[in-house]
Amino acid sequence: MSLGERIKEQRKSSGLSQEKVAEFVGVSRQAVTKWETGxxxxxxxxxxxxxxIFGTTVDILLASDEEEKDTPAEQIYYLYKMEQEKKREERRKKIKKNIFFTLVVAVGYVIVYLVGRIFGTTGQQTSVIGWLFGDDPAQLSYLYGWLLHQNIFWIAMAVSVIPALFGKKYFSFTTLAGFALGLLIGELGGQNPAGAAYGYGHYGWAIWGGIFTFSIVMGIIFEKITKSTIDWKSKKLWVWSAVFAIGILSILIIIRMSMPTSFG
Known part of the structure; x- marks a missing residue:
């Protein structure tokens, strides 16, 4: 008689259903079914x-038939080894998944970088290398050039990418979205022509900084409210999305209203 057959026999002898056993052990009914079927x-x-639960001993559950060679102690050791191997396999899968999401976030930043090169350069570069790696603010759009020249682009990238290595993918994707949206909205909504002559012609840095900082906070919250997989029907997720969108819009409005319209 196998271990699964003994578990089934003991369960029936105790007058318990699979659901009750699952509830007492703290697993799903499907797990109990798999145990009983081997x-x-x-x-x-x-x-x-x-x-x-069955009011018996582990030795009885693992009791060997005469033709079986393994003793209860050997069977416990075998189960222990299986359990450890299962944990190692789960760790390997988790590491692979974390590396995958890390690469996805990194590629996202590379795409933002290249889009910035395509749409944010003045066209004065004379070489491919200069176009691809130059960080002269005078030859780049204001906010994009500022982020690169101050190395803030790469710092923000590290803030997003590194947590993904430790399984915080929702934080990483949220901050990536915050970075990209902050850059786009900052470039388009940060101009202040009234202050151009006084060196205050663009507030894109403030818009981007506000949105990216806000995305860090929202990323932390996202990690708190989300389990291993996203439940798109979750009320918490929709509330979070609404707060994220309203927060970004509020940052833009507040900074636009704070821009001086005259200098004297």
């Missing part, structure tokens, strides 16, 4: 829980 085995911790 598709998987309970962890050593759950094995002891089952023995307690």
């Amino acid at each position: 598709q998987s085995a309970p962890s050593t911790e759950n094995l002891f829980k089952l023995a307690e």
